[in-house]
Amino acid sequence: MKVALFVPCYVDQFYPQVGIATYQLLGKLGLQAAFPAAQTCCGQPLANSGCEREALPIYRHFVDTFHTYDYTVVPSGSCVYHVQKHFDKLEQTPAVQHVRATTIDLIDFITNILEIKELPGTYPHKVGLHLSCHGQRGLHQANESEMTPVRDGQLRRLLAGLDGIELTELDRNDECCGFGGTFCVSEAAISGRMGHDRVQDHLRNGTQVLTGGDMSCLMHLQGIVRRQKLPMRVLHAAEILNGLTP
Amino acid sequence: MSYLTHASRAEAFTLDHERTSWHDETLWFVRQKRDKAVYAVPEFQELRNLASAIKDHTLSRLDEYLAQFEAAAQANGVRVHWAANAAEHNAIVLDIIRARGATRVVKSKSMLTEECHLNPYLIKEGIEVIDTDLGERIIQMRDEPPSHIVLPAIHLKKEDVGATFFKHLGTAEGLTDPQQLTEAARQHLRAKFLAGEVALTGVNFAIAETGSVVVCTNEGNADLGASLAPVHVASMGIEKLVPRLSDLGVFTRLLARSATGQPVTTYTSHYTKPVEGREMHIIIVDNGRTQQLGRPDFRASLKCIRCGACMNTCPVYRRSGGHSYDFTVPGPIGSILSPNIDLKKHSTLPFASTLCGSCTDVCPVKIDIHVQLYKWRQIVSEANHLPTAKKLGLKFMGRLLASPTAFKVSGMLGRKGLRLLPYGLTHNKTVNAWAIARELPEPPKQSFREWYAQQAQPAT
Amino acid sequence: MSTARDRILAAARANKPAETPLPTVPDFWGDNSLERFSTVLASIGGEVAQLASLSDLETTVHKLWPEAKLIASSLFTPTLRIDQHTPTDVLADVDLAVLPVELGVAENGAVWLPEANMLHRALPTVTQHLALVLDERCLVATMHQAYARLPDGPGGYGMFVAGPSKTADIEQSLVIGAHGARSLVVLVY
Numbered sequence: 001m002k003v004a005l006f007v008p009c010y011v012d013q014f015y016p017q018v019g020i021a022t023y024q025l026l027g028k029l030g031l032q033a034a035f036p037a038a039q040t041c042c043g044q045p046l047a048n049s050g051c052e053r054e055a056l057p058i059y060r061h062f063v064d065t066f067h068t069y070d071y072t073v074v075p076s077g078s079c080v081y082h083v084q085k086h087f088d089k090l091e092q093t094p095a096v097q098h099v100r101a102t103t104i105d106l107i108d109f110i111t112n113i114l115e116i117k118e119l120p121g122t123y124p125h126k127v128g129l130h131l132s133c134h135g136q137r138g139l140h141q142a143n144e145s146e147m148t149p150v151r152d153g154q155l156r157r158l159l160a161g162l163d164g165i166e167l168t169e170l171d172r173n174d175e176c177c178g179f180g181g182t183f184c185v186s187e188a189a190i191s192g193r194m195g196h197d198r199v200q201d202h203l204r205n206g207t208q209v210l211t212g213g214d215m216s217c218l219m220h221l222q223g224i225v226r227r228q229k230l231p232m233r234v235l236h237a238a239e240i241l242n243g244l245t246p
Numbered sequence: 247m248s249y250l251t252h253a254s255r256a257e258a259f260t261l262d263h264e265r266t267s268w269h270d271e272t273l274w275f276v277r278q279k280r281d282k283a284v285y286a287v288p289e290f291q292e293l294r295n296l297a298s299a300i301k302d303h304t305l306s307r308l309d310e311y312l313a314q315f316e317a318a319a320q321a322n323g324v325r326v327h328w329a330a331n332a333a334e335h336n337a338i339v340l341d342i343i344r345a346r347g348a349t350r351v352v353k354s355k356s357m358l359t360e361e362c363h364l365n366p367y368l369i370k371e372g373i374e375v376i377d378t379d380l381g382e383r384i385i386q387m388r389d390e391p392p393s394h395i396v397l398p399a400i401h402l403k404k405e406d407v408g409a410t411f412f413k414h415l416g417t418a419e420g421l422t423d424p425q426q427l428t429e430a431a432r433q434h435l436r437a438k439f440l441a442g443e444v445a446l447t448g449v450n451f452a453i454a455e456t457g458s459v460v461v462c463t464n465e466g467n468a469d470l471g472a473s474l475a476p477v478h479v480a481s482m483g484i485e486k487l488v489p490r491l492s493d494l495g496v497f498t499r500l501l502a503r504s505a506t507g508q509p510v511t512t513y514t515s516h517y518t519k520p521v522e523g524r525e526m527h528i529i530i531v532d533n534g535r536t537q538q539l540g541r542p543d544f545r546a547s548l549k550c551i552r553c554g555a556c557m558n559t560c561p562v563y564r565r566s567g568g569h570s571y572d573f574t575v576p577g578p579i580g581s582i583l584s585p586n587i588d589l590k591k592h593s594t595l596p597f598a599s600t601l602c603g604s605c606t607d608v609c610p611v612k613i614d615i616h617v618q619l620y621k622w623r624q625i626v627s628e629a630n631h632l633p634t635a636k637k638l639g640l641k642f643m644g645r646l647l648a649s650p651t652a653f654k655v656s657g658m659l660g661r662k663g664l665r666l667l668p669y670g671l672t673h674n675k676t677v678n679a680w681a682i683a684r685e686l687p688e689p690p691k692q693s694f695r696e697w698y699a700q701q702a703q704p705a706t
Numbered sequence: 707m708s709t710a711r712d713r714i715l716a717a718a719r720a721n722k723p724a725e726t727p728l729p730t731v732p733d734f735w736g737d738n739s740l741e742r743f744s745t746v747l748a749s750i751g752g753e754v755a756q757l758a759s760l761s762d763l764e765t766t767v768h769k770l771w772p773e774a775k776l777i778a779s780s781l782f783t784p785t786l787r788i789d790q791h792t793p794t795d796v797l798a799d800v801d802l803a804v805l806p807v808e809l810g811v812a813e814n815g816a817v818w819l820p821e822a823n824m825l826h827r828a829l830p831t832v833t834q835h836l837a838l839v840l841d842e843r844c845l846v847a848t849m850h851q852a853y854a855r856l857p858d859g860p861g862g863y864g865m866f867v868a869g870p871s872k873t874a875d876i877e878q879s880l881v882i883g884a885h886g887a888r889s890l891v892v893l894v895y
Binding site: 009016134194 | 252253256257260266270274281284285291559561562565566596597598599600601602603604606607608620623624625626627628632636640641644645647648649650653661679680682683684685686687688689690692693694695696697698699
Binding site: 272275276287289292296299300302303305306307308309312313316322328329330334378379380381384397398399400402403404407424425427428429431432435436439440453456458464465466467469470473474484489491492493494495496498499506508509510511512513514515516517518519520521530532536537539540542545 | 709710711713714715716717718719720721722723724725726727728729731734746749750790794795797798811813814815816826827828830831832848849850851852853854856859860861862863864865866867868869870871872873874875876877878879881883884885886887
């Protein structure tokens with residue numbers, strides 16, 4: 001299986017450890033991922049700001065970069081959702097269709113393509129799981145409180161299988177954190193308030209390590225945790241899963 | 247002409263931290279009641295599919311159903327009027343009132359008449375218009391617009407209501423007990439109902455096959471008004487139609503559960519024929535709806551049954567309040583309806599969302615609200631209503647991100663810049679909106695691509 | 707000059723999408739027990755009272771509402787006669803209305819009250835208290851079945867009534883007795 005790694009721009013620059021963890025985790029699962037150096041961005045920041053037309057060259061560049069791989073694995077559900085959902089604006093050539101169908105979130109890839117339902121390891125911490133809206137509601141990686149009271153999802157299951165771990169039960173299981181791409185600066189007051197409330201829910205319910213599958217939400221939440229000097233670590237799920245000692 | 251942005255009004259709302267918490271929690275409580283009611287109905291998701299399909303079908307034959315409805319209503323002895331816009335609607339209402347020589351009007355909740363700004367129009371013409379829904383009466387006394395389509399006074403605390411009733415109804419100063427405040431309103435409004443000459447109501451559903459209109463309330467105010475006054479005028483948007491009486495089985499199961507978590511509204515009233523010697527009028531209003539019908543990406547917004555669930559679930563609405571939208575219908579649904587009415591004025595509303603998608607998932611008729619928000623953003627941008635600096639920045643970003651070399655250099659500059667620039671500059675809250683509530687990420691020494699380049703190159 | 711009607715219909719015709727099918731709504735069945743109906747009605751502020759038989763109605767009413775002076779009913783000799791010509795000021799004094807309903811819906815505690823059973827259209831909402839008389843055999847599970855069984859379609863006017871008048875417009879605090887009846891009892895026989 002020929003697998004490429006897409007590392008979102010802000011992860012590349014600010015959270016290289018998340019890219020490294022993803023790369024190494026795939027290695028432990030027997031896959032040598034390639035990192036095509038020409039990659040840039042999925043175009044979402046522009047498109048969500050209303051500049052979909054200006055984003056089209058970025059979409060084409062993404063397809064050119066990744067269409068020769070069986071899967072393009074991304075440690076961010078939001079970028080994946082954008083490629084799957086919004087690359088419909090491109091002419092649907094076989095390359096475009098292939099990229100849309102095979103660009104996949106890391107956790108999705110592990111549980112559904114590699115069909116790994118459990119990773120051996122110990123993680124003796126109280127872990128709060130932040131569900132990214134694009135991963136949960138967009139890619140259906142977790143149950144939605146709008147539909148069912150049952151809290152379930154693929155990352156939740158992977159984490160719950162670890163020895164010694166305790167998952168935080170939040171008051172609001174799947175409320176948006178307020179990042180929202182450019183929303184975080186164009187609606188800074190509401191974005192900050194939403195993030196504050198999200199972090200407080202974790203704090204109130206005992207989260208020691210805040211994690212999730214999407215670094216963009218976590219970047220925003222980490223910024224608030226650090227500003228408020230809260231006793232909480234923020235880690236991408238790949239970092240936890242890669243750091244396990246079986 | 248420049249307009250205040252949603253962001254600026256929202257920011258003003260959030261300045262009162264405690265009140266924002268209270269507003270958020272009050273509406274979240276409604277969302278939780280909705281969840282409980284929804285989980286208890288095993289076929290709820292199937293009902294959403296059915297409701298969506300019935301509304302889609304109705305829109306696809308809207309002209310025929312409108313004609314069928316009109317003919318059936320006329321055969322029932324109802325006078326049917328048509329209004330292309332708000333001004334025509336208001337003039338028709340006034341004509342009906344004047345023809346009876348009436349001056350006292352009692353009105354139950356109708357977002358359409360709110361949209362048409364009927365009250366100020368009638369009041370200017372010397373007509374006494376009394377809103378009879380408790381929440382609406384409260385905000386009418388305060389001369390405020392509703393902040394929610396189902397819970398119009400949800401932005402007010404009981405102390406605010408107590409002060410308003412002290413001023414307008416002469417209740418005891420400092421009275422804050424909801425039971426006693428409601429009783430005071432009951433006594434006050436009973437007198438208005440008994441004296442009403444013309445009753446105005448909205449319409450929740452209109453049935454094409456029978457010519458009936460259905461009005462749903464909990465308080466009973468629509469029925470008291472319409473059954474006591476000699477004239478009943480029901481105002482409806484063209485999108486209120488359903489084909490068959492039996493379709494109401496689907497919609498009445500969805501509406502109240504989605505709105506407030508009740509299994510059904512207290513009164514689901516079907517008005518088909520006037521009592522002999524009395525009058526019933528129905529005004530069918532377009533006011534931009536046929537235009538929205540002609541927009542393939544946005545016509546699904548016409549399926550809305552005005553339950554308000556998207557407001558209760560919206561994390562932005564809950565923390566910014568209904569008035570921050572400055573449109574008759576606030577919240578996510580308002581943000582996709584308003585650009586159709588005035589794109590420039592409401593250009594910031596499609597951006598008042600994180601696109602989290604919760605609105606779409608609670609919508610009982612499955613309107614793809616967050617998808618339409620995304621699409622309106624494209625139209626706002628194409629129409630050049632984005633702030634100039636933002637647009638220029640995004641265009642530059644587009645060129646940058648399509649070019650790997652330029653991208654690498656700029657990323658490095660950004661990361662290094664964060665390390666080299668003085669903290670005071672990167673954390674200046676007027677320069678950098680990010681830094682108002684959050685720390686910037688700590689810039690690492692090496693990017694991922696730099697780290698990767700140092701690894702043994704894998705065979706590809 | 708074309709009328710607003712013609713312009714609206716023409717615009718709807720021109721702008722409507724390609725026709726999509728009208729779905730058939732299945733009968734979802736469900737629980738139509740009195741127990742379910744009673745539980746749901748209690749949860750929305752109403753109450754069920756058992757009636758041994760219809761002939762016990764008048765004595766039961768006097769027992770349950772000893773304070774009620776002006777009682778309107780079509781089911782026994784009332785203390786106040788109401789018909790569709792009764793003036794408003796007389797209607798305003800009714801303490802209790804006792805009226806027959808055609809069916810009850812177990813999923814939501816609603817009952818169908820058609821105009822023919824109301825004496826006056828305003829009576830069910832203007833009365834201070836409301837008692838509705840239901841034959842237990844007329845319970846259905848859901849609103850689908852209820853609409854399928856309306857004896858005379860929607861009639862000239864008719865309402866599903868589910869519990870007493872209520873509001874939560876002040877800080878979401880539930881208050882029973884907004885404008886309509888302050889209490890609702892369904893007398894089941």
